[in-house]
Amino acid sequence: MKIGEVGLLSNNVVGLSNFYKSFLGIDNGSNDSIHQTIIAEETMLTIYNDNSLKNNNNQNICLAFTVNDVDDEYNKLLNLGVEIIEKPTTRPWGARNMSFYDPDKNVIYLRSFIK
Structure with missing residues (x-):
């Protein structure tokens, strides 16, 4: 078994995705405001908005x-x-x-x- 992806829930998919694209040096060709997938080597980072309110206290x-x-x-x-x-x-x-x-x-x- 392998972990298929790491997902981050965000109210600001575009902003968080743009940060990770800059940080990882990857352009996924997407500007979707609900769901973006960023692939680095074999690991997938998914950032999406599931319509729940996030408090950004990710502890x-x-x-x-x-x-x-x-x-x-x-x-x-x-x-x-x-x-x-x-x-x-x-x-x-x-x-x-x-x-x-x-x-x-x-x-x-x-x-x-x-x-």
Whole structure:
């Protein structure tokens, strides 16, 4: 069994999708305001509006991405104007991590492994 996709519910599908398209460097060719699918390698990120009101207090889920260089991504994120939770920090186990909020206040972690 494989996880087929990760889905984010949003009242602002276009805005959140545009953020992830910029962040991931992907153009899905869509500007749909109800449902967008963004595919990176074999993972699908779906952003959709199920017509329920979202409070954007997303405290029970996070997304984590492994990247080549956390510091490069950190600088890109500053240019996107995101709210940083934790700046890049080297962990005792050899990973370099950072975290930030996406536009809907989902917590996003980035990590890279020091070689």
